[in-house]
Amino acid sequence: MGILSKIFTWWDGATIGTLLDSARHGEHVGTDAQGNRYYRSKQKIAAGQPFGGHERRWVIYNGANDASRVPPEWHGWLHGSFDGVPESFLPPPRIWEVDYTPNATGTDKAYRPQGALERGGQRAHATGDYQAWSPDA
Numbered sequence: 001m002g003i004l005s006k007i008f009t010w011w012d013g014a015t016i017g018t019l020l021d022s023a024r025h026g027e028h029v030g031t032d033a034q035g036n037r038y039y040r041s042k043q044k045i046a047a048g049q050p051f052g053g054h055e056r057r058w059v060i061y062n063g064a065n066d067a068s069r070v071p072p073e074w075h076g077w078l079h080g081s082f083d084g085v086p087e088s089f090l091p092p093p094r095i096w097e098v099d100y101t102p103n104a105t106g107t108d109k110a111y112r113p114q115g116a117l118e119r120g121g122q123r124a125h126a127t128g129d130y131q132a133w134s135p136d137a
Contacts, residue, residue: 026058030085032071034100035062038078038085068103 026039041056057078059070070078073086082089104110115123 030074030087032074034069034071036060036069036074037062038074066102069100071100 027042028037029040030038032038037060039058039060057080059074059078061069063069071086073090076082077086112119115121
């Protein structure tokens with residue numbers, strides 16, 4: 001089902017149409033640490049045309065399409081905050097910076113607080129310091 005999923009689905013990576021369009025009309029400008037590839041349109045867009053005179057920029061994800069996988073520096077480039085590729089604008093990495101971790105919401109690695117049903121549903125017993133509100137009081 002590999003080729004069929006590439007033709008018809010967009011949520012598990014780029015479709016064949018997007019890959020072909022990137023090869024024909026896109027100029028590869030860079031790749032981030034996760035392997036996501038960044039493109040811009042080869043032809044310049046005049047004012048009054050789609051994209052308001054700005055060049056079209058897009059990303060082809062290495063894996064599932066998840067916008068939280070775009071690093072901040074490439075996010076700024078995608079949205080036209082600066083013209084050059086991010087490597088030319090980045091300061092050297094700091095010693096306290098940690099590597100990127102993907103958004104774990106909806107996965108087995110998501111945070112589950114004490115008492116959550118996914119952790120067995122054992123809540124702490126009430127301590128008696130709570131008194132319910134009554135409209136008559």
